[in-house]
Amino acid sequence: MLPSSLKEFAGHFTDYTELRVQENRNTQITLLNGDVTNNTKSSSSGISARVYHQGLWGFSSSPEWSSDSVKAVLKSAVHNAEFMASRGQGRGFSFELKSANKRLDLTTKKPRLTQKELIDFCKILDDYILKTYPGLQSRSVVLANLDMEKRLLTSFGSESYSMIPRANIFIRLSTEGSDGPCELYNFCGGLGQFEDIFSTPEAIYPEIDKLHEHLMNKKQGVYAQAGEQTVVLDSDLAGILAHEAIGHTTEADIVLGGSVAAEMLHKQVSSPLVTLVDFAHSYEGKTLPVPVYMDDEGTSAEDTVIIENGILKSFMHNKESAQHFGHKGTGHARAYQFSDEPLIRMRNTAILPGTSKLEQMIASVEDGYYLVKPSNGQADSTSEFMFGVPLGYQIKNGKLGKAIKDTTISGVAFDVLKTIDMISDKMSWGNAGMCGKKQIIPVGMGGPAIKCKLNIGGR
């Protein structure tokens, strides 16, 4: 249980200060071929302070949040900031300091399930897979829950409390293919605690059936033809494209570090069909996978339109970079652990839907690929991206063909976006992703299906 207020420490603030108390709680259960190989809970909590002094930062943290510990952490952060000021020259920014007070508590109102009930839930899923698909080489069921609870107080009067949970179930199936093991995985879940997301194991059976069907198709899969291809990226891939390829290159710290986007502000960077937004917390009245109402610098979070009708409109900022560029801060500074400093991070990044139907998009491709699921991805300062693709299908004469083996796609995002000529009218959101950038952090990404040209790896 976090302390109910940090206000008693405000009198100890000297310079610009952020004081944050936070607890991350994880639960993970793994069943591998029916055996419980992992049954783990963890909790990591503590207090941190970040102080800005003469344009330079000092940070300190401790796992204890007693009154003495909080004061010691504040003192240590000041000491660190003074050390920095004694050695270097700060940039002397003065931040926009607009205070606000936000609260978001997504703790379930339902009775919490016991660890036994969670294990039994996984066991029922495993039993279903074993009974329905006995020919598999292996199967695993992983349950992963994360609760992030934070309280923030800043020297300019911003206060926030948030408890943002996510719960996911990952299913991984493997079969013996003609040239070795062939595997596929999928996940379901999202924002909320387990009790609010998963009702019964039976509700997940259709997802397992679909996964198995794709696996059997992939078992007979063919290599993709290496080289530039016309593809239809389904929404999960469009989401990772928005996040990795465009999102990262427009984070202001990456821009200052040399991103190609630095020279492109207010220029045409994509097809006019494309509008790409990093949403703070909601879209069309619905709460998004990673709702952020106030960031960890005490800035109220607002939507950031990155690309509007093909024009690059803005970057994503923390307080310091917003000052540097003379832009308005929209609340992108987030930290993963209590002991982490806030970094510029995306929240819920998506290309907005268009007007085409997915079926029309596939029908318009003479020879290409329909790519369904991403695995890992990586971006670059050049906007060149790479995503693993564990599930996809050939498109031949406008119709879906054979499944393809695991492959990788790549391209220069600002070139690929210019080739988009169709965007589907339906979008979906994913909430299992962790973004890595010094620290990991949960992110949401989504989108419609898009049709474009990019490079595909293969034979």
Add this chain to the structure above:
Amino acid sequence: MQAKDIAQYALKALMDGGADKAKCVLVSSEKNELNLEADNINLLRTTFNSELNLKVIKDQCIGKISINKTSTDFINQAVKDVLEMAEASQPDDAHDIAPMQNPEEFNDGVDTPDLDKMYQRLEEFQAQTKKRYPTVLLEGSIIDYTRTSAYTLNSNGVDFCETKGNYNFMAMFTAKEDGNVSSFNYDSIALKNLDSSLIETGQFDTLLRQSSEQTVLKPLAGKFVGDVIATPSAFASFLGSYLGYLRDYYMISGASVFKGKVGEKIAHDFLSVSSNPTSDQLADRCFVTSDGFRVKDIKIIDDGILNTYLVSQYGGNKTKLKNLPNDANRLFIAAGNKSLEDMIKSIKKGLLLCRFSGGRPSGNGEFSGVAKNSYYIEDGKIQFPVQEVMVSGNLVDGFRNIVDISKERNESGRSFIPWVQVSGWTVSGK
């Protein structure tokens, strides 16, 4: 209570609470970290933590819990919770803890950080980079000193204390010239001390130079099957995936491509891979495994022959395979006889793969990804840095088709990895 008393208190509470077997690891850590962001040294970060990890086996059911509080109230609650978790689980005879071993204490590295020296070395790195490679922007650089003290105790009488301190440095950078931008690149290293300029350690100087050459790239037309020289960074990423097929998930699930291959040739004769966590050549050594065994250095692949799987104690019990006291986290690849220069000279048409950005290889070893910061080689010479080139192939075949291994190796403080030349991989342009 002192750290060891806390660990002993927790272990006793687990056994008193009804555990059949229990393990307790208390890790206390302190980190001092200087950050450079966008060419500006702008943050000093100090963090303290104490992580208490409890594992309990009751009626062959397992529970694990981790907290970062050490007061008796928190420990008592964690003990109660983890025992309930074990009671909620399913029995599996393969769960166990490490057997009794002689108690030992390990002390390694530097006791206290030299913060002034850290600042001075980081500032010097920034200045030397600007002087040598003026088009390079330092996107982010971090130098830290981390000290950890870990007590590992279990109910079989295991009693280890491992205390170590070392410096770590990483830099990420991009070059920008006339509006053209290179791909980012990075390197990282663990250091015993700060006696040398950071730019002279690891591959920093080479990679910074390469970035400064890579603002203007050329595409490759079509595709070819040829020789690829993977730099230590690129080869380390392939090796990590390759060795993954020897670890728990693939071995327990039965999906490993190396099932039943111990004692057999799985790679070219040139390849010998060891894991030597206790080597005094390393800046960041390990003495106790995650299962609570005293580390022994091992040969994983010897002249192309597979010596052992890399299963944990649980994985070993589950599969009836031998598990060795080594987490395979400090890898040494034996150096070859040829220089990198001669390896390049030997190639008619190929690629110097400097950084590999790829999808997770599939279970049968198939992989593909982008050749970042890489160069086209023709007629024995590096020709130009390439743009939008992909590499694909099969790891299992690739390790059989090693053509040469360089006599030079990159020393990262955690590994010794050479340049490795492989034939038969597909290189494709636009």
